[in-house]
Amino acid sequence: MGSKVLNVKFTNGKEMPMVGLGTYARQADPGQFRQAVEWGIEAGYRHIDTASCYKNEEEVGEGINNKINDGLVTRDQLFVTTKVWNDCHAEEQVVPALKESLARLKLDYVDLYLVHWPFSANGKGEDLGIDYLETWKGMEQVVKLGxxxxxxxxxxxxxxxxxxxxxxxxxxxxxxxxINPTLTQHKLVDFCKKHSVVPVAYTPLGLISEARPEFAGKDAIKTDPKFGALAEKYGKTRAQIALRYLVQRGIPVIPKSFTKSRIAENLNLFDFELSDSEMALVDSFNIDHRCVPATPFKALKNYPF
Ligand SMILES: NC(=O)c1ccc[n+]([C@@H]2O[C@H](COP(=O)([O-])OP(=O)(O)OC[C@H]3O[C@@H](n4cnc5c(N)ncnc54)[C@H](OP(=O)(O)O)[C@@H]3O)[C@@H](O)[C@H]2O)c1
Known part of the structure; x- marks a missing residue:
């Protein structure tokens, strides 16, 4: 196993591990989220990312609580994130939405609560027209309430x-x-850093992991020999090179896996360092390709892309 996972420090003094376990899946068998979280904590993850819209908070919470009850970790050693969905953006809906998430997670607090998207929409995808500044007033309340x-x-x-x-x-x-090697996002990352907002990379494996038919022909990164040689040089996989590249840019990553060996692999990033030219090589795979374009929301006023 690689050396210890580093933390990033927020402006409010709190710290977050640079690698977290993502938990979104379009499809899962019963118990699969719980199992992934348990394997994750056993492998050394101390940061778990979920969301109310993933419909898995019960299982994620079960996995977390099982490992706390086993005595493997204490609550304060874990960093748990969840997110408010688009249909709860009115100021007065935010606190109740988080209370519902906490009830599903069986936790007293989360470490981080996120506004999942800048737009508001009902279950049919219709624009509710609620300004995210209003949502944010509810977000400030959840901090005040602990x-x-x-x-x-x-x-x-x-x-x-x-x-x-x-x-x-x-x-x-x-x-x-x-953020990933085929969507490097330098401009937005630099803007975030300039304003002391930590950029966190979701879908950090990008086209290395996905085999969606719509991306066929764009995923040269999966087979490129130069990228392969880089992985071989360090005795790592292409996935680990992609994750290391992000972490080395100061960007925390939240890769998701249901596979025990990959869960461990994705955490094992801290015993090697890419040189400047190797970082530039990974960067050269950028094609500004979004795996998550959120096209069903494209017509909404605050659609961000
Ligand atoms: N805020 C948002 O709007 C938003 C949007 C998207 C995602 N997210 C968060 O970010 C997390 C990660 O994003 P993601 O799940 O879209 O994509 P990802 O983590 O980049 O990729 C996940 C996929 O890669 C495979 N995989 C994992 N490790 C691998 C490895 N070492 N080698 C090869 N393949 C590997 C997984 O397969 P197996 O599971 O079969 O191993 C899975 O199919 C999500 O789970 C979620 O928590 C947030």
Missing amino acids: LAKSIGVSNFNEEQLERLLNNSTIKPVVNQFE
Whole structure:
């Protein structure tokens, strides 16, 4: 197993492990989320990412609580994130939405609560037209009530993040968005860093992992010999090179896996370092390709992409 996972520090003094376990899956067998979380904690993950819309908070919470009850970890050694969904964006809906998430997770607080998307929409995908600045007032309440230690956003573009930073009392500590070697996002990452907002990479494996037919022909990174040689040089996989590249840019990553060996593999990133030219090589695979374009939401006013 690689050396210890590093932490990143927020402006509010709280710390978050640089590698977390993602838990989104389109399909899962009963018990699969719980099992992944248990394997994750056993492998050394101390950071778990979920969301109310993943419909897995019960199982994720079960996995967490099982490992706490086993005595393997204490609650304060774990960093748990969940997110408020698009249909709970009115100011007065945010606190109840988090209380419901906490009841499903069987936890007293989360470490980080995120606004999942900058737009609001009902279950039919119709625009509710609620300004995220209003949602944010509810987010500030959850901190005051001790239900979340920190708050942040997800999928906010530069303009939306700037407007929020200029119109908030408690500042977002995180913006979670898609970043990987084929969507390197230098501009938004630099903007976040300049404003002390930690950019967190979702879908960090990008086209290395996905085999969706719509991406056929774009995933040269899976077979490119130069990328393969880089992985071989360090005795790592292509996935580990992609994750190391992000971590080395100062970007925390939250890879998801249901596979025990990959869960361990994705954490094992801290016993090697890419040189400047190797970082540039990984960077050269950028094609600004989004695995998560959220196209069903494209017509909404605050669609960010
Ligand atoms: N805020 C948002 O809007 C948002 C959007 C998307 C994702 N997220 C979060 O980010 C997390 C990660 O994103 P993601 O799940 O979309 O993508 P990802 O973590 O980049 O990729 C997951 C896929 O890669 C496979 N995989 C995992 N480790 C691998 C390895 N070492 N080698 C090869 N394949 C590997 C997994 O397969 P197996 O499971 O079969 O091993 C799974 O199919 C999510 O789970 C979720 O928590 C947030």
